[in-house]
Amino acid sequence: MKFTKMQGAGNDFLLIDGFKYNLEEIVPKIKNLCDRRFGVGGDGIMVALPSETCDIKMFYYNSDGSQGEMCGNGLRCFVKFVYEKGIVQKENLKIETLAGVQYADLIVRDKKVESIEIEIGNPIFNPKDIPVNIDGEEVFNREIEIFGEKIKFSTIFLGVPHTIIFMENESQYDINKIGRGIEIHPLFPKKTNVNFICVKDRKTIKIFTWERGAGRTLACGTGSCSAGLVSYKLGYTEKEAKIITEGGDLYIKVLENGVKLRGGAEITFEGEVDLKKY
Known part of the structure; x- marks a missing residue:
């Protein structure tokens, strides 16, 4: 399986093209792949998948193998990945995540993404919906x-x-x-x-x-x-x-009703692993 190693503000991830590889085969291997001594190493893994409602779908997994709703630094890496790999070449992207629809604006020069601004909307303050076991409205x-x-x-x-x-x-x-x-x-x-x-x-x-x-x-x-x-x-x-x-x-x-986040994302290296060894 081929992957791209990326980082955004030091948060590092493995990016995988889910159009080419089976997600069900990847998920059980995530914890071992993210191990910094015996695997590739990373804070998490993101898989690009087709979406019925948006330009692309992002599945995000933490380094312990658990699935997260989304990741802000990861999202910047993700949109650079899908653009530069030719999966979706749009400078204004609509991304489906488990935390809802996210939006990204890309600054592109010479077919390379130089900077990304993402909008993370719909903050929740009610403790019951966060959730937090505490009384009150916030x-x-x-x-x-x-x-x-x-x-x-x-x-x-x-x-x-x-x-x-x-x-x-x-x-x-x-x-x-x-x-x-x-x-x-x-x-x-x-x-x-x-x-x-x-x-x-x-x-x-x-x-x-x-x-x-x-x-x-x-x-x-x-x-x-x-x-x-x-x-x-x-x-x-x-x-x-x-x-x-x-x-x-x-x-x-x-x-x-949200926050805009601006920053860069960089490709660290490209690699290939044999999933059977993980």
Whole structure:
């Protein structure tokens, strides 16, 4: 099976043409393929498939083999992949995902995608729909106890569930320990991504990412959008902000019913694997 290895802000993925390969044969192999020592290595895998309602369908899988609704950094890689591989050569794409229809605008020069802007819409704030086992109409500035420490958090659904932790400084919390603890906390029946953020100024946020099903990663696109949206809602930042991730800078703009995310995506290498060995 041929694949393309890509990265967006340090989030790395394997991209597969599902028009050529059987999805049912790929899915059981995903965890082993994403293993960084014994496989190809990656934060997740995306498969391009035909769609009856959109230009293309994206199936996304985390590195532990679980299926995710979508991935923002992954979506940028995905649209570059389908465009440059000739699967769908449109500069304005409509993508079917498990999180609903997503839209992408591509900046193309000499048949190469240089930059991508995606729109992630329909944020959910009601805890019953995120879901979060908590009362109220939204989950802003609530309190959770992790390892004996009380921590304030906010949670929304934007593509996937995202929990936002504001930090006074970059070393306030053990990202890996607290991130894992919150991800699997009973408060979140479907688990949650955890985003630790420091607001640098009204237009700049630094973010550290713990992803549901993948662990510590260098960045998360929907996490960056969620951080920008929550920070704006709480009055800490403007509608437009730069998000400094550990893998590079992203740019967001809060919309009336969603968030726009702008950034690049790069092909790291092309490869081929024998699925029977995984």
